[in-house]
Every structure is written in structure tokens, then in C-alpha cells.
Amino acid sequence: MDTVRKTPDFRNGGVSFWYRQAGRPAARGPLPGAREYDVCVVGGGFTGLWTAYYLKTARPGLRIAILEKEFAGFGASGRNGGWLTAEMAGSRERYARAHGRDSVIALQRAMFDTVDEVIRVAGREGVEADIVKGGVLNVATNPAQRRRLHAELAASRHWGFAEEDLRLLPRDEREDRLRVAGALDATYSPHCARIQPARLVQGLARAVERLGVDIFESTTVTEIRPRGADEPATAVTDRGTVRAEYVIRATEGFTAGIAGQRRQWLPMNSSMIVTEPLGEDVWKHIGWLGGELLGDQAHAYIYAQRTADGRIALGGRGVPYRFGSRRDRRGRTQARTVAALSRMLVDLFPAAADARVDHAWCGVLGVPRDWCSTAHLDHETGLGWAGGYVGTGVATTNLAGRTLRDLVLRHDTELTRLPWVGRRVRPWEPEPLRWIGVRLIYTLYRAADRRENDRLDRTSAYARLADLISGH
Secondary structure, three states: OOOOOEEEEEEEOOOOHHHHHHOOOOOOOOOOOOEEEEEEEEOOOHHHHHHHHHHHHHOOOOOEEEEOOOOOOOOHHHOOOOEEEOOOOOOHHHHHHHHOHHHHHHHHHHHHHHHHHHHHHHHHOOOOOOOEOOOEEEEEOOHHHHHHHHHHHHHHHHOOOOOOOOEEOOHHHHHHHEOOOOOOEEEEEOOEEEOOHHHHHHHHHHHHHHOOOEEEOOOOEEEEEOOOOOOOEEEEEEOEEEEEEEEEEOOHHHHHHOOOOOOOOEEEEEEEEEEOOOOHHHHHHHEOOOOOEEEEOOOOOEEEEEOOOOOEEEEEOOOOOEHHHEOOOOOOOOHHHHHHHHHHHHHHOHHHOOOOEEEEEEEEEEEOOOOOOEEEEEOOOOEEEEEOOOOOHHHHHHHHHHHHHHHHOOOOOOOOOOOOEOOOOOOOOOOOHHHHHHHHHHHHHHHHHHHHHOOOOOOOHHHHHHHHHHOO
């Protein structure tokens, strides 16, 4: 850590830089005791808030409560890279095997529309979240990455998506937009927007409260029980029980903390750093004037944005998984991860070599065993859930909220017929197999990146083995 240039006010953790910038929200009160509602949502992140928002706007008379262990937006919703992206989580081929090609195309089109839906709602509700729909660049910095980039483009065409959805950038346009050191090629998609996630999630929480939804914070849900012969569905908390016609689990990477859910979704760790504001002398070498998001084709990939106040926020894998599904301590990340991300920053942007790191943090995202997101509601048990977004949750949560609305209201719509609805996958392996497996997977991916950076012109066999083990 001593090798990393830091500002005098450098912070590690404290949830995230986004909350340091936006300010922590005023605390809401806990559940005041046993209560009854029509719908109880467990988890106060984007999934829970969007679900409550769309249900309440569709049926204002519904009694809806959100139960949150910390504060609304404490988890991935307030810590992510600020990518409002239409990227689908999971394998198109896997969805298609179960539901057919047309259903996969419909899901991707729904994701395209979702980016604009989030922007529309933010505007309608007066949420200021530094939103710029500048699209996303995906760069290749070695020959193996370039092969994957072109394969991804060809796959996009195979699935019926046109030049207007994803295209290869000519070199001059690529460098006009964003100059990345060593970039050999880049694709561009317009279906992505930069956001300040803490401002978006807190603005959404305020909008939900204005509609009349009760948000109870500092309330830990320990168990979710299905509907029985004489009992409605129930959320058991340390403050009392909540009984409801439907209980929706919206806990993403925190799902393992609920009884019986430890192996459901893997809490995968991701870490970020953000620089101090950079001077115009640096930006003239980098460009990045259009608010684009930046990703790459590495196996241990990076994701980055230029913030509204002229910083670079960059994320990637740190320690990918903690034994027993343990989580970070309020966003604090490891010194070696901060150092690794700082090196990546300088490798990509040599002009920012003197930039100091102002904040570092981490968080967890939910990963199903088959790496595909799901949304589900069982009318018999009264239980529902959505999640497993594998890092694409800023947009997918909105689609989940609208889908769960239609499922709760028993509406047969285009959304309820999408291929991720009702999907069930096997749980992750028990410990220590889970920890050993994830450690092995990411050791192989890092080894693959090193080999490919040595100018291996094809995807490393290490990465193919990691894909096989992970089921990705």
C-alpha cells in the first residue's frame, strides 16, 4: 500500500466513495414490531426499491414494506461502478436451450429498453444522479483479447443485433473518444449510461417513500417462511415478524445471511478505486469527453468511468470470495488490491501516472451457479425473488422490479414470458469445495491474463479450464 500515491484525505471503505461524495442518508427507523402488509420486500437495494416502486404506482392501495439490515442502498446498489448497462448476465445459449432463440432476443431488447426506462423514471422523479448516456467502449489490449472482441461482435450479429447496437470502432474514432494505452481494437455500444449510483439509489428510495411505501432500516431478516395452511408468508426479523400475501427476497450478494440460503448465490467480491480530480493537462492526453463507460476483454476484467467531477473510477477483482460467504467490513478492501488497481490505472492511462488515489472500497455481487440471473414468484408459497445479476444489476434490477410487479399482480405480459423468469439452478457446492473452486478459477484467470499479455495470440488454455470449472 505504501507504493500507492494517495491524497491526504484518502479513505478505505466507509461503504463507498459515492456516499462520501453524495453524503450518507438520514437514518430511517427500524420495524416497530410485528406488522402485516400485502407485500413485504426483503432488501433495500435497487431490486427491492424498483419492485416497490412499480407495484405502488400500479396499485396505490397496496400496503408495501421494505426491510433493510443497514440502510437503503448500503450494498452493491451504492458501491458499483456506475454502469447502467444493457449487458445480459449469463449465456445466451443457455437461455436459448430452454426457451428458444426468439426469447433470448426479446430479453436483450428488454435490456436495451431498460436503460432508457431508468433514465425516464429518474427524470420524472427529479433524481439527480450525474446520468449521461454516452455508451460503452470495450477495448482489447493484446491479440487474444482482440480475438474475443471480434468473436463477441460476430456473436452479436448471429443473435440478430445490428451495427446500431454494437459496432467496431475505427481507430481514429476510438482515439477521438478515449485513448487507452496499447488498445488494438474497441467496440462501441450506445446502450449504456454513466450514473452516480448512491445518488440514484437514494433518489429512488425517496420516490418510493413519497408513494407511501414503508422503509424500515436497521432491521435484520433472519428467515423467510412460505405460506402455510393457516399462516401467510412471513419475514422473521430481529424486530418482529412481518406477515404478507407475498414476501419478495431482494438481497443479491447478501442472500447467504438468510436461513437456508447459504448456497443459493455466491457473494463475489469486486473492488474499486477513484482518483482525485484530474487536471486539464491530463485529460487532453486521455480525451473521454462523452461520458462513455470503459471495459476490457481481460478475464479478470476492469470497468471504469470518468466521473462528473473529473476523476477516474476504476474497478476489478480483488479477493474474489471469502470463505463461508463472509463479506467485507463496510467496504474496506485489501492493500494489495488497491495497489493492483492503481497499476492497472497507470497501464491504461500513463498520463494519469501522477494522479493520487482518493478512495478505495469493495462490495459483493450475487452469482448463481450457472451465472444467469433469475426472477421468480410462487403464488402457492407466496415467496418470490430476483437477483444473481453477476455485475449487471444497475439496469437488470429495474427489469426485475417491473417483472415482479406483473407476477404479483398475475398479469401475463411480455416481461413475465422472458426466459429468465422462473429459472431455477442448482446451489453452489458446500465449503470448503466452494472456496477452493473459486480460488482456483480466479488463479487460472489471472494466469491466463499474464500469458495473453505476453502476446499469446489466442485465449489461454488456463481460461478455458476456468470456464469449464465455473460453468460460466
